[in-house]
Amino acid sequence: xxxxxxxxxxxxxxxxxxxxxxxxxxxxxxxxxxxxxxxxxxxxxxxxxxxxxxxxxxxxxxxxxxxxxxxxxxxxxxxxxxxxxxxxxxxxxxxxxxxxxxxxxxxxxxxxxxxxxxxxxxxxxxxxxxxxxxxxxxxxxxxxxxxxxxxxxxxxxxxxxxxxxxxxxxxxxxxxxxxxxxxxxxxxxxxxxxxxxxxxxxxxxxxxxxxxxxxxxxxxxxxxxxxxxxxxxxxxxxxxxxxxxxxxxxxxxxxxxxxxxxxxxxxxxxxxxxxxxxxxxxxxxxxxxxxxxxxxxxxxxxxxxxxxxxxxxxxxxxxxxxxxxxxxxxxxxxxxxxxxxxxxxxxxxxx
Numbered sequence: 165x166x167x168x169x170x171x172x173x174x175x176x177x178x179x180x181x182x183x184x185x186x187x188x189x190x191x192x193x194x195x196x197x198x199x200x201x202x203x204x205x206x207x208x209x210x211x212x213x214x215x216x217x218x219x220x221x222x223x224x225x226x227x228x229x230x231x232x233x234x235x236x237x238x239x240x241x242x243x244x245x246x247x248x249x250x251x252x253x254x255x256x257x258x259x260x261x262x263x264x265x266x267x268x269x270x271x272x273x274x275x276x277x278x279x280x281x282x283x284x285x286x287x288x289x290x291x292x293x294x295x296x297x298x299x300x301x302x303x304x305x306x307x308x309x310x311x312x313x314x315x316x317x318x319x320x321x322x323x324x325x326x327x328x329x330x331x332x333x334x335x336x337x338x339x340x341x342x343x344x345x346x347x348x349x350x351x352x353x354x355x356x357x358x359x360x361x362x363x364x365x366x367x368x369x370x371x372x373x374x375x376x377x378x379x380x381x382x383x384x385x386x387x388x389x390x391x392x393x394x395x396x397x398x399x400x401x402x403x404x405x406x407x408x409x410x411x412x413x414x415x416x417x418x419x420x421x422x423x424x425x426x427x428x429x430x431x432x433x434x435x436x437x438x439x440x441x442x443x444x445x446x447x448x449x450x451x452x453x454x455x456x457x458x459x460x461x462x463x464x465x466x467x468x469x470x471x472x473x474x475x476x477x478x479x480x481x482x483x484x485x486x487x488x489x490x491x492x493x494x495x496x497x498x499x500x501x502x503x504x505x506x507x508x509x510x511x512x513x514x515x
Contacts, residue, residue: 169206174286174290181374189337191335198330200501201278202278207299208272209302236270236272240274240276240277280356280360285473293323322469349503349505354501355473355474460491481500
């Protein structure tokens with residue numbers, strides 16, 4: 165049985181890098197937003213070798229846990245940057261899902277790449293969660309929400325956001341996620357340059373500039389649900405401000421409200437992406453693309469994650485479509501798209 169799943173991308177609405185932690189990660193604050201651009205993941209399970217087994221208390225992989233699992237990874241586009249071995253996030257999550265469900269089998273995972281590799285759109289993480297969803301469908305078994313989140317966080321920092329979808333607050337190293345009230349869909353243009361940016365390298369560059377001991381305040385407090393509602397309201401007001409003449413600084417016309425200060429403490433004044441401070445000097449062409457988005461009419465433009473992709477937000481879909489066409493004439497790979505709310509995200513998962 166083969167199941168095809170859309171693997172949606174994300175952008176970051178602000179990204180604040182806090183202090184380096186003892187485990188080598190950094191504390192972060194960001195707001196993730198899923199968008200309509202996607203890869204396609206196809207998961208096949210050979211049922212003739214599938215068998216239920218009694219789960220052991222140990223979480224070992226493969227033969228060590230008594231579960232026979234064979235996994236084959238293919239990239240239909242033959243992109244050499246996509247690993248086809250156990251280092252692929254799809255491979256890693258597939259093995260953990262099979263063990264969690266107590267299933268044996270031979271799996272084939274096909275990745276149809278439409279999103280850039282090392283592009284800051286969360287493609288590899290999204291591919292892994294799409295693999296999880298595809299496996300559940302193919303095996304006709306379902307993980308609990310808690311198990312999904314736990315497995316996702318074990319495989320990578322960006323994965324849990326794709327278990328939630330829509331507008332999501334990320335704290336900790338990004339893996340601690342809280343669903344926010346969905347933002348109204350906003351038109352956007354995403355530009356995907358050919359250059360790839362290593363997230364690990366970007367963090368190293370950040371530490372070299374800011375320093376391990378002064379990398380920012382500790383960002384460990386988990387927000388309460390009522391505060392999350394306020395964050396969502398402020399983000400909505402910020403986006404609605406595009407049509408009200410507010411400056412694109414993340415501040416309201418009057419400014420200074422308690423709710424506004426809450427948002428700014430979570431994602432930084434101006435809803436900025438801290439990675440721009442280290443990525444733009446190293447890749448000046450990305451700074452130029454941000455400027456091109458602004459000149460094309462974007463009311464707000466930003467690097468997504470550590471890059472290299474950038475996005476611009478527009479008042480109208482027609483404005484976004486016109487800007488994308490203008491940018492393509494300049495030789496840029498630009499596409500008009502929009503945000504995907506949580507319910508639509510899950511409705512549109514299956515290809």
